[in-house]
Amino acid sequence: MSDIILHHYPASPFAEKIRLIFGLKGLAWKSVKIPMVMPKPDLMPLTGGYRKTPVMQIGADIYCDTVLIARELERRHPAPTLYPHGSEAVSLGLSFWTDKTLFRDVGALVFGSIGEQMPEAFLKDRAEFRGAPFDIERMKAAVPNAQDQVRAALEWVETGLADGRKFLLGDTPGLADLNVYFNVWFLQRAAEDVRGFLDDFKRIADWSGRVAAIGHGDMSVISSGDALEIARDSEPVASESTDAGDPRCLKPGARVSVSPDDTGRVPVEGVLAASGSDRIVIRRSDPRIGDVAVHFPRAGYRVLVL
Ligand SMILES: N[C@@H](CCC(=O)N[C@@H](CS)C(=O)NCC(=O)O)C(=O)O
Known part of the structure; x- marks a missing residue:
């Protein structure tokens, strides 16, 4: 093969x-x-x-x-399996939220905060990618709302972990975890002032450590x-x-x-x-x-x- x-x-x-x-x-x-x-x-x-x-x-x-x-x-x-406890439908459906809405808000937060530090060639490329100008002032103005949206979403995840479970669907990790996690991973790599509010989400911090420990295979x-x-x-x-x-x-x-x-x-x-x-x-x-x-x-x- x-x-x-x-x-x-x-x-x-x-x-x-x-x-x-x-x-x-x-x-x-x-x-x-x-x-x-x-x-x-x-x-x-x-x-x-x-x-x-x-x-x-x-x-x-x-x-x-x-x-x-x-x-x-x-x-x-x-x-x-990527779908523990028969979670295929819910995990694939969840992708539409994590990959589109949540990632849009996370991206708005990160790039609205650090956009002006990005090289010109990157901004030009991403404007073409989005099909809309990369307007730094408008993106900065959108940061407070993006932060509200991301915090609200992370609160759902924090609540979901409140009973002490190791992963979102129980003891076994699956696609549902990875869908949410890649957004958290992106935020964790952003500047301190962008990711600061992550400190309020203690269970997400522990869970994200467990997801990261899955590693990347060989x-x-x-x-x-x-x-x-x-x-x-x-x-x-x-x-x-x-x-x-x-x-x-x-x-x-x-x-x-x-x-x-x-x-x-x-x-x-x-x-x-x-x-x-x-x-x-x-x-x-x-x-x-x-x-x-x-x-x-x-x-x-x-x-x-x-
Ligand atoms: N729906 C796509 C989204 C992929 C996506 O937007 N990736 C970003 C990078 S994380 C991208 O392509 N950025 C532009 C680029 O890499 O040229 C998927 O799930 O693969």
């Missing part, structure tokens, strides 16, 4: 979610460090334009978005060139399948584009290989690596028939 490769950078909170899944499942994986800003010349041949972090590669199959990456890792390596480093060679020497394993229940009647062979519906909305074009309510897989070809299959979640992604 091909190795698991994660394209990411150390400071990425979404990548931290996946690194901890490797730890929770005790997996070996290969790390490829990608740039924090565009251009990402060795990632684009794999994804066809999707630029977010992280991206998982297994041979010539490319998995975009942490929700889909988590599901694929659970499918390939079911034990130990990581080794490879170059982006090695990862491209692996893709070039592999065939996508994703096979064609029709989603009989698709209300849009999408069929394999259709030319489509897929793009995130929030940030980094770059459309990726290709030929539909498989789809379902959970994912959409498109095949595309790149002169450097040949054929790849790019997998996206369906939730949170727009599909256009070209």
Whole structure:
């Protein structure tokens, strides 16, 4: 079986979610460090334009978005599960809150507080990523509300831990913990005056230590060139399948584009290989690596028939 490769950078909170899944499942994986800003010349041949972090590669199959990456890792390596106590539905649903609303507020708090210290190139890149100008004054003005929202959310988590449980769903960690944790991890790394209010959440502090102790599994480093060679020497394993229940009647062979519906909305074009309510897989070809299959979640992604 091909190795698991994660394209990411150390400071990425979404990548931290996946690194901890490797730890929770005790997996070996290969790390490829990608740039924090565009251009990402060795990632684009794999994804066809999707630029977010992280991206998982297994041979010539490319998995975009942490929700889909988590599901694929659970499918390939079911034990130990990401969903203790039958928590799959609640954990996947929770991702929409933690990855969108909560992360938006955490990002507004962090970047509103330290935005002006960030290099110009980063601000320019993230303005393009968001599809809106990175207006430092407006972001500063939004900090008090972002702080209210983050504190209110953390209070739910603190309350959830009040009976002394080790993790959010009991004695066993799962995706629900990692979803919340990567936001806390991002805050913990912010400047003292941004993260100061975290001190009020003693149970979250203890819980976050337990989550961090899960670790990152067995990581080794490879170059982006090695990862491209692996893709070039592999065939996508994703096979064609029709989603009989698709209300849009999408069929394999259709030319489509897929793009995130929030940030980094770059459309990726290709030929539909498989789809379902959970994912959409498109095949595309790149002169450097040949054929790849790019997998996206369906939730949170727009599909256009070209
Ligand atoms: N829904 C995506 C969100 C990923 C995301 O927004 N990642 C941030 C970094 S933590 C990003 O892509 N920033 C821009 C970049 O890295 O180019 C997922 O779950 O993977």
